[in-house]
Amino acid sequence: MKYVILGNGILGLSTAFRLTQRISSSDSIVLVGPNDRTGCATLAAAAMLNSFGEISAHSLKTDHDLYHFELSHLATRRWPDFEKELIAAAGNHLPHPCSKCQVLSGGCFDRGTFIINNTVSDEWDDRNFEAILQALKDFDEPYEMVNPRDIPNYMPAQRARALRALYIHNEGWLNPRIVIEKMDAILANSERVTRVDNKVLRLERSGDNIVAAHLENGDRVEGDRYLLACGSPTKEILKQSALGLPIQPLFYGVGVSLEIKSPDRPHKKCVRTPNRGGACGIYSTPFFLGPDKPNDHILVGASNRILSEPLFHGQLAATEHLMASAINEINEYFYAAQLIRVNVGWRPTTQDTYPLLGATSVKNLAIATGTKRDGFHLSPVISDYMASILMGESVDERFAMFTPEREIVRDISREDAVDTLVSSKLSEYYQHGFVPSGVMMVNKLKEQFRREAEELHDQVGAKDWGIPAELATMYQYGHAQID
Ligand SMILES: Cc1cc2nc3c(=O)[nH]c(=O)nc-3n(C[C@H](O)[C@H](O)[C@H](O)COP(=O)(O)OP(=O)(O)OC[C@H]3O[C@@H](n4cnc5c(N)ncnc54)[C@H](O)[C@@H]3O)c2cc1C
Structure with missing residues (x-):
């Protein structure tokens, strides 16, 4: 069996990785995706592993939302083992920043998220904060209320200070660039994987099956089973392929995040507001670079602007707002931090906001995209299910809620x-x-x-x-x- 994985973000790579663990020695995988990864959401992510931290006032009211939350909560529990599996699989090819990683120490993976409730915005923050608190109680998740003054490296402007805050023990983050580097290394060194540094233009269908993926360089990639996981540009590939599948519109959730260097005020934990109007609020996470490097980089995020076409560079307003909010709401001393990198990523966002995951009515084509703001976090679970689907195995039947050809879910009153x-x-x-x-x-x-x-x-x-x-x-x- 030859598996063709189209897309080299977290979903394409993690599914390819799962396949390498499960397929037989006569099987092979071709992984297509450009090395430059323009607009790749994964590289712009914090990457927070938040389930409860993402809850807002009207969350968890419907079957789809509850199931999505269940998968997210499951992902929180699966990350430590997933990370262990990646480290084991990378073996001698482990990237240098992972060399001293013990999963929850010595590497880029850590846990502990402070949610602050300040008055910079308005009462929508309070309602979302209260919804998080309620869900933590309802699901019996470990947390504690903390005095905002005790949050390490939290030094907001006086008028932006939080009057209440909570700490979620199990919600953490990783450096997504290191995770991608590790997955790249594993796949590059797997005898069964062929990497193709190119872009898919369209899929060719014959009868009930895809027979080839046509690439920008004119090549055709043939295979037995295909996974389309190109993030927001999946939309263009589907359009060019004219497969006649009733797949709902997919948009570009253009998001900016900033990598800063703050030598005198490094972070140890994630500090964030609840979700806010239009985006995920302001957050800051430690950004680990390597065991022998100072832990003084921080990722600040994130903006979100939903568009029907991509933007290739961050807008000044988004960048300016993130910088000002980080200084005002997280740590005034960030005024002296250095701006290392402005990340721009496209959050693949569907019209009903739920992901597109699973097999399609074209027999050998599956799709994995539309994960919006938590695809990184969900990847240990999604990759597990998608690998099973590609191999013709059954998965939790409720996963069909996210079937790519579903009718648009309209579950909000x-x-x-x-x-x-x-x-x-x-x-x-x-x-x-x-x-x-x-x-x-x-x-x-x-x-x-x-x-x-x-x-x-x-x-x-x-x-x-x-x-x-x-x-x-x-x-x-x-x-x-x-x-
Ligand atoms: C600013 C920002 C912050 C975020 N923060 C978080 C967070 O804290 N936690 C979290 O869980 N999630 C976060 N997300 C969301 C998360 O990044 C996405 O849900 C997830 O990365 C989507 O993964 P993906 O593999 O589907 O798509 P992508 O990561 O976008 O990857 C798609 C890949 O396909 C490739 N590609 C594109 N076109 C083609 C083509 N024609 N042929 C072949 N390959 C192609 C691209 O180069 C890219 O590498 C954030 C996103 C952004 C933008």
């Missing part, structure tokens, strides 16, 4: 969607320095946002379902699929 839209928009305004002249002004603005949100719902026929807040502009500008 109109009421919740309008509330989230209004709250997110106002939160976004406050994050960007909005100072109202009085409470009546805010109320007027809220009324206006509510009216606009209701009108948008009416325009697209959303009578008994709601538009996900981050997708509103795609509905507004006609990029969303309307029945």
Whole structure:
């Protein structure tokens, strides 16, 4: 059996890795993806391993969301073993930064996330913070309330200081660049894997099967089973392939993160706000470089702008906002930090915000994308299931909830969607320095946002379902699929 994996981000690589562990000696894998990885979301990720940290006020109300959360929670528990497996598989080819890694010490993997609740934005932060707290209690997850003053390396501007904070013991982070380097090394040294530094243009279908992937350099890659995992550009490949599959629109969630160097104020733990209007709030995680290097790099994230076309460079507003927020809300001394790198990645975001994962009606084609903001975290679980699907084995039947050809999931009530839209928009305004002249002004603005949100719902026929807040502009500008 010849497996063709298209895409070299975390999902393509981790699935290829799982296959190397399971396939027989006569099987082979071809992995196609450009070495430069332009727009690769994985390289821009923090990469936080957050489940509870990602919860917001209207989360966990529906079957899809609960199952998604279950997979995310499972991923939290699987990461330590997954990392061990990667280290073992890399053997002598372990990249230098991993040389002293003991999984939870001496490497890029660590745990401990502080969620701060400050007043820089507005009450939407409080509601999301309370939702996280409630979920931690409901699911019996270890956490503790902490005095914000006790958070290591947390030195916000006085007016941006948090009055409450909590600590989640089991939610951590990794350096995604080191993880990718390790997976690259494993696959480059596997006799059964052939790497192709190129891009897929389209898939060729004959009858019920894909017979080849056509590459930019004119080559055709033939195989028996195909996995399409190219992140947001998967959308273009599907379009060019004209396979006739009813797959919902996929967008580019353009996100910027910043790698900074802060020699006098290094981080030991992840410090973040809850999710906020439009994005995941402000966060900062230690960014490990290697055992013999000072631990003084920090990743600050992240912006999110959903577009129908890619942006190749970070926008000034996003970069400026992240820098200012990190200084104001996390540590004032970051004013002296050095800006090492501006990462730009495309979060693959579907119209219903759930991932596209699983087999398709083309017999030998599976798809894995649409993971939006937690694909890195979910990869130990997704790769396990996707490898099984490619090998014709069965997986948890609920995984079919994310089948790529599903109808668009409309599981948010109109009421919740309008509330989230209004709250997110106002939160976004406050994050960007909005100072109202009085409470009546805010109320007027809220009324206006509510009216606009209701009108948008009416325009697209959303009578008994709601538009996900981050997708509103795609509905507004006609990029969303309307029945
Ligand atoms: C700023 C930012 C912060 C984030 N933070 C986190 C976080 O803290 N935790 C978390 O879990 N997730 C986070 N995410 C989300 C996470 O990065 C994604 O969900 C995940 O990386 C998606 O992985 P992927 O392999 O599907 O896509 P990608 O990582 O985008 O990889 C796709 C790969 O396919 C390649 N490719 C593109 N076109 C072609 C083609 N035509 N042919 C072949 N190959 C192609 C690309 O070069 C790329 O390498 C973040 C994302 C961003 C942008």
